[in-house]
Amino acid sequence: MSAFPLTPACKDYLWGGNKLRTEYGVKSNLEPLAEAWVLSCHPDGPSVLPDGTTLPDYLAAHPEAAGTRCKKFENFPVLVKLIDAKDNLSIQVHPSDAYALEHEGQYGKTEMWVVLEAEPDAFLYYGFREPITEEEFAERIRNNTLPEVLNAVPVKKGNVFFIPSGTLHAICKGIVIAEIQQNSNVTYRVYDYGRIGADGKPRALHIDQALKVTRLEKPVKQDFGSHLGQCDYFTTDSRTAPFAGTADETSFVHLLITSGQGTLTVGGDSFPLAPGASYFIPAASGVYRVDGSCNALETRV
Secondary structure: OOOEEOEOEEEOOOOEEOHHHHOOOOOOOOOOEOEEEEEOOOOOOOOEOOOOOEHHHHHHHOHHHHOHHHHHOOOOOEEEEEEEEOOOOOEEEOOOHHHHHHHOOOOOOOEEEEEEEEOOOOEEEEEEOOOOOHHHHHHHHHOOOHHHHEEEEEOOOOOEEEEOOOOOEEEOOOEEEEEEEEOOOOOEEEEOOOOEOOOOOEOOOOHHHHHHHOOOOOOOOOOOOOOOEEOOOOEEEEEEOOEEEEEOOOOOEEEEEEEOOEEEEEOOEEEEEOOOOEEEEOOOOEEEEEEEOOEEEEEEO
C-alpha cells in the first residue's frame, strides 16, 4: 500500500468535550469524546486500517513499513493524539524511560503539544514558576496549594510546548491540542481538583511516584531549529499545502490534517484530506504530495 487512512481509538475521559466529533470528523459514539489516538500501536488503543487490521498487526506483518530507524526500538516509538479539553485535565507527570521500565514495564513519556484551538482565557500548566524543594512540593500536594507555584501559561492557536519526561504539566479547559508523544500510557496524577470518577470514587493519585520522577526546576527553553519538535522518538514539522516530501527507507511518515481541505497523492493513488484525517505513509513509499489549502502535522522517526 502506498498510504492508508487510520481510524483512531477513542477515549471518553470525564474532562472531554465534543469538538473532535464536530470539528475534526472523528466518528465515535463516546460521550464525552476526550481523545482520539490517531496514530497508535499501544495496546490500550491501537489505530485501525481500512480493512479492519490494527496498525500493530500490520507492522508485525510488514516491519519494513516502519523504517530502519524504528529497528532500534523494542516497540513502535510514537503515539499521536487529538485531545479536546472541555474541562481541566489533572496536574500530572510522566516518568523517564529508566524509571518506567523498572516500575511499569513500559517506556516513559516525552511529549509535545501543538495548540489547535484555544478559548480567549485559556491557559495550561507547564512546570514550576521557580525551582522548588521536594519538601515544599510534597507539602503543597498535601494542602492542595500546588497550582499556586506552577507556571501558568496563557495559550493561543499555534503555540507549541515540548514536555520532557519529569515535567509537571496540565492541559486546562478550553483547549484542543495535537499531542505527539512516546508510545506510552504511564501517567502519574498529582492533583485532580477533587473530582469523582465514573465509579463514584475520587480518581486515584500517584503522589509517591510523582515525588520520585518530577523535575523541580523551571522549564528549559528548547530549540529544534526548523522542526516543531524533535527527540529520539519523533520529529514533527508543520506543513502548509501545497507541499511535497519523501518517505525513504529510514522512516514512515504520518500526516495529521489540522485544518482545511486537500488531497494526498502518493504512488499514483490519491486520498481526500479534511480536519482530523490521519494518514500513514509506509517507509520507502517515495515521493508524496499534498495539494489544496490544508495544514498538517508531519511526523516521522
